Amino acid sequence: MNFKSIDYLSKGNPLQRNVYKTLITHQILDKLSDYNPIVVGTIPIDIAIEGSDVDIILECYDTHQLELEMQSFFGFYPQFKCKRNHEKLVVQFTCNALPFEIYAAPICTTEQMGYLHMVKEHHLLIAKGEEFKQEIIRLKSSGYKTEPAFCKALGIAGDPYLELLKYSG
Numbered sequence: 001m002n003f004k005s006i007d008y009l010s011k012g013n014p015l016q017r018n019v020y021k022t023l024i025t026h027q028i029l030d031k032l033s034d035y036n037p038i039v040v041g042t043i044p045i046d047i048a049i050e051g052s053d054v055d056i057i058l059e060c061y062d063t064h065q066l067e068l069e070m071q072s073f074f075g076f077y078p079q080f081k082c083k084r085n086h087e088k089l090v091v092q093f094t095c096n097a098l099p100f101e102i103y104a105a106p107i108c109t110t111e112q113m114g115y116l117h118m119v120k121e122h123h124l125l126i127a128k129g130e131e132f133k134q135e136i137i138r139l140k141s142s143g144y145k146t147e148p149a150f151c152k153a154l155g156i157a158g159d160p161y162l163e164l165l166k167y168s169g
Helices: 006-010 014-025 062-073 113-141 147-155 160-166
Strands: 038-040 055-058 082-086 088-095 098-105
Touching: 006 014, 014 055, 014 098, 038 113, 055 113, 062 082, 062 088, 062 098, 113 147, 113 160, 147 160
Parallel strands: 055 098
Antiparallel strands: 038 055, 082 088, 088 098
8 A cells, every 4th residue: 555645545435535635625735745745544544433633744854944834834724733842843723624633753754653553553454354443443432542442452562652563463
């Protein structure tokens, strides 16, 4: 699966198709193209639940400049918020009734945890099948975050954000 292109979203479930249409119509990834954007999280791997946001990761080495650009690009969208912490920037807003969260860090997007987790989770969902997928969705619907839901379903102990990446079962 090539997660670097959003073409797969155009052929997905209704939520994925809506995300695709929103990204294209509002030129969101085009505006972020200098930062190697990748849509990550639960929507690309089809385990989103009510309230799941559209997560986008960016590679950025100047968060001050990016914050100015984000305000220019998205500052007029509802619920716009920017939080900058040293080398990281998190931007939130709503577009077309979809909550967005953009996370920027000074690391290649394909090496960021959000991307690595999504790829690992995608492989596990394929390997373990539909029943496993439904268990993950059930756990998420009952309050678990994504990585802890995977670890619970797989019986993995320890820090779910680290241990899930090590899992080879």
